[in-house]
Amino acid sequence: MTEQQPKISLRDVHKRFGQKVVLNGVDLDVGVGESVVIIGGSGTGKSVTLKCILGLLTPEQGSVEVDGQPVIGMSARDREETNKKFGMLFQGGALFDSLPVWENVAFGLLAEKRCTRHEAKDIAIQKLAQVGLPAEVGDLSPSELSGGMQKRVGLARAIATDPEIIFFDEPTTGLDPIMADVINELIKKCVRELGATALSITHDMASARKIAHRIAMLYDGKIIWQGTPDEIDNSGNPFVEQFIHGRAEGPITMAVRK
Amino acid sequence: MNFFQPIGRIFLGFLGAAGRLTLFAITAISHCFRPPIYPRIILRQMVEIGYFSLPVVGLTTLFTGMVLTLQTYTGFARFSAEGAVANVVVLGMTRELAPVLAGLMVAGRIGAAMAAEIGTMRVTEQIDALTTLSTNPFKYLVAPRLIAGLTMLPLLVLVGDVIGIFGGYLVSVYKLGFNPSLYLKSTYNFLEFMDVFSGLVKAAVFGVLITLMGCYHGYHSRGGAQGVGAATTNAVVSASILILCFDYILTELFFAT
Ligand SMILES: Nc1ncnc2c1ncn2[C@@H]1O[C@H](COP(=O)(O)OP(=O)(O)OP(=O)(O)O)[C@@H](O)[C@H]1O
Ligand SMILES: [Mg+2]
Numbered sequence: 032m033t034e035q036q037p038k039i040s041l042r043d044v045h046k047r048f049g050q051k052v053v054l055n056g057v058d059l060d061v062g063v064g065e066s067v068v069i070i071g072g073s074g075t076g077k078s079v080t081l082k083c084i085l086g087l088l089t090p091e092q093g094s095v096e097v098d099g100q101p102v103i104g105m106s107a108r109d110r111e112e113t114n115k116k117f118g119m120l121f122q123g124g125a126l127f128d129s130l131p132v133w134e135n136v137a138f139g140l141l142a143e144k145r146c147t148r149h150e151a152k153d154i155a156i157q158k159l160a161q162v163g164l165p166a167e168v169g170d171l172s173p174s175e176l177s178g179g180m181q182k183r184v185g186l187a188r189a190i191a192t193d194p195e196i197i198f199f200d201e202p203t204t205g206l207d208p209i210m211a212d213v214i215n216e217l218i219k220k221c222v223r224e225l226g227a228t229a230l231s232i233t234h235d236m237a238s239a240r241k242i243a244h245r246i247a248m249l250y251d252g253k254i255i256w257q258g259t260p261d262e263i264d265n266s267g268n269p270f271v272e273q274f275i276h277g278r279a280e281g282p283i284t285m286a287v288r289k
Numbered sequence: 290m291n292f293f294q295p296i297g298r299i300f301l302g303f304l305g306a307a308g309r310l311t312l313f314a315i316t317a318i319s320h321c322f323r324p325p326i327y328p329r330i331i332l333r334q335m336v337e338i339g340y341f342s343l344p345v346v347g348l349t350t351l352f353t354g355m356v357l358t359l360q361t362y363t364g365f366a367r368f369s370a371e372g373a374v375a376n377v378v379v380l381g382m383t384r385e386l387a388p389v390l391a392g393l394m395v396a397g398r399i400g401a402a403m404a405a406e407i408g409t410m411r412v413t414e415q416i417d418a419l420t421t422l423s424t425n426p427f428k429y430l431v432a433p434r435l436i437a438g439l440t441m442l443p444l445l446v447l448v449g450d451v452i453g454i455f456g457g458y459l460v461s462v463y464k465l466g467f468n469p470s471l472y473l474k475s476t477y478n479f480l481e482f483m484d485v486f487s488g489l490v491k492a493a494v495f496g497v498l499i500t501l502m503g504c505y506h507g508y509h510s511r512g513g514a515q516g517v518g519a520a521t522t523n524a525v526v527s528a529s530i531l532i533l534c535f536d537y538i539l540t541e542l543f544f545a546t
Contacts, residue, residue, distance in 0.1 A: 082417070085417075085420070085421055086420075087417045087420060087421075107425075111423055111425065114420060114423050114424045117421055117422040118421070119418070121414050121417070121418055123413060123414055125413060125414040125415050125417065125418040126415070126416070126418075127410075127415055127419075128415075129406075138422050138424070141420040142423050142424045143420055143423055144325075188422075198543065214494055
């Protein structure tokens, strides 16, 4: 990984909203074909980090490179080209509620004109099957689905174009344990068989251990620790210890009034 | 010194908003001409704006034509100029009332719906999702709506012209006792191409204004349901004001020379 150019590289990324500093110097590399999981408390800026890489938010400071190419401030056309490499599962699903489920899944394929509508529907139904949804779901509207089903449709949409880089924002939240494991396997398969680079966010430590080659912890606007899933149990970092054991007492103090 | 500070701030804020809107408009219009275009979506928007607005526009112009005839008659009867009623009605409808009233009704119907739909897409990250699926939201969301507004409003107004004049005819003939063929003849004889044409140009401009305002306020909405609600209100109010503003400007351009 050291000799190879990283797929995604963030250097000293800063992002704030008004007075509120969210990212305060994030450094992170994701190698080609690597699966990195970001963990961290709620509201620490994990989703914001992904959006900065996708260009949905612009950092005030720092650099973001994809395949060695700086992406901040690139022209709209180059940005569009770069975005073809990405697939993203949004935390809230972000399904298009004006389109039926199968068109949601096939959206990227149709947008890139890779195939006819008929072929796209077949691929969509195949991808739906991979996330455990029957073909009939394809003709429903997203608003007719349960939360967990919407999440899985979002996942199917993210992987439908077989992108080089896939971002999963909390892929297993809101799913039952069995389905969560199916999704974990699917993410592993995308990385192993399609050679995709994955950057995921999760609160679910079991899922993180399963899908990650490397886990990075975001706290206070910085990556404070990173290592393999085996190392995380003996990280020697009090923040990480507290997080993975889910203890209320520790160096991370939640702003909760006692 | 301090007295001028708030004035300056308001003025700068206004300039900022006007600049953002202009930039949005230029970007949106330039995307109307660059591929890919989405015929399916343009068609759907045309049906939404054109076909489904027909009842509203028809009823509005029908009653406007009727009341215009009645008012003109009672006014003109005071100096025995009843013969000019047909002329006033046809001019008033085609030049002014059909485009403006249809524009205002469609602004309420379509501008609000657009702002709400696009605003919801913004706050639920659907617009972000479009971007990640290599689809430009301007091309996919804004351009089809602009094109549909530009083309459908003139058609609506043309229908509105006919219905409005028909409303006037009904009142003239069945209530005021005009001779039907004479009324139609004076309507027809007095009408010039420019009267109808200027009304249709106005309608096209209003169509762009309505859809632009709906898209702009929706696109920049933030903060959940409340933000979408505010965007909806702003879209309708700003579209209505701009319609009245541009109505004057266009009238001046067409007829004040
Ligand atoms: N568009 C925005 N405008 C203003 N503040 C924002 C915006 N997006 C995010 N924030 C702020 O940035 C912080 C980080 O948000 P983010 O969504 O990245 O959290 P997260 O780490 O993904 O949390 P969670 O695990 O709950 O999803 C939050 O405190 C939020 O208030
Ligand atoms: Mg998040």
